[in-house]
Amino acid sequence: MPATPASNAELRAACIRVLSLHRPLGPRAWFERLAASPYAALGIDQYGQGEAVQLLEQRIASLLGKPAAVFVPKGTVAQMAALRVHTDRRLTRTVALHPLSHIDLDEDGAAERLHHLTLLRVGSPTGPFTRADLEAIHERLGALVIELPLRRAGFQLPEWTELVGLHAWAAERGVPVHLDGARLWSSAPGYGRDLAEIAALGDSVYVSLYKDVGGLGGCVLAGEEAFINEVRPWLARHGSLLYRSFPQVVSGLDGLDRHLPRVASYVSRARSLAARLAEVDGLRIRPGVPHTSGFQVLLDGDPERLWDAARALAADQGVWLVNDVRATAVPGVSMVEVQMGDAAEDFTDEEVAGLFAALLRQGGSGPVGAGNQR
Structure with a gap:
């Protein structure tokens, strides 16, 4: 045969x-890398609390220029929690995003089926949306999502002046901006600007721990302290407060050291x-x-x-x-x-x-x- x-x-x-x-890396190589990391000497975590977790959260909050951050084992959960808090605060479930948005295409309808959000798809599939696209919106929004870069459109970024204009449009209307920044790490050199300058254009920012920086998985969500505190219960409701998270956390810290520079x-x-x-x-x-x-x-x-x-x-x-x-x-x-x-x-x-x-x-x-x- x-x-x-x-x-x-x-x-x-x-x-x-x-x-x-x-x-x-295979499993054995990953175990060896984690064991050799200086972060493996930090106290073990439990349900999202521990030395390595806190170090990771503080480090990324500092990189992004945000007051607070929280480690989340899955990006889908981080973004759903962020949008739920933003839309609850605004008392409207309508979220504007790009039709090629990762949230819309790759999360199996989580925003609509779990949180009953109404997704308002803005712009064309050829590239990021513009302020002119947003000007055509005539309804109250709970949040505006900007994906940096827009992967499905060839990893494109909006021009810097356009991005600033998107933020200004939202600020004028009191609409919170959520940056889907899974690959924000490579957006910074793409713009020739530091991470905090870009993150300042978002009320909340999600960054991946494995895209660009090569960790095992997981992510961090950053924003104002009150916002992060409101997010935490939604992490528990999504079943994302793991008993132990140290493999992802240690590999994330190691990845920041190894790849971010x-x-x-x-x-x-x-x-x-x-x-x-x-x-x-x-x-x-x-x-x-x-x-x-x-x-x-x-x-x-x-x-x-x-x-x-x-x-x-x-x-x-x-x-x-x-x-x-x-x-x-x-x-x-x-x-x-x-x-x-x-x-x-x-x-x-x-x-x-x-x-x-x-x-x-x-x-x-x-x-x-x-x-x-x-």
């Missing part, structure tokens, strides 16, 4: 090199790699100059054929080039995401360009055409 094809997880685990994010270099690498890939026939880059550490690559070809070619590359050469291949709204054009971390240091830009060219030869159907897309 023929051998059963390896699963995607098995193929990836067997690869010698991975392009996106950080170099993957290097995030600007990941953004620079994204831009150099994107420029080289733009020279490959059959590829386009979105946005043409990456705003953060991530960007999209558009390829001419069927996504299933391209994915088969990517799996073959992984099996033959031990290289995990892309995490998946997705269809786009344009027939015959597929899309992959590339996100820079320390794993990309195992490749040169020239080598990655050659690998994508090989992917197109094996699974594509000719060039997309010249030029980039901003």
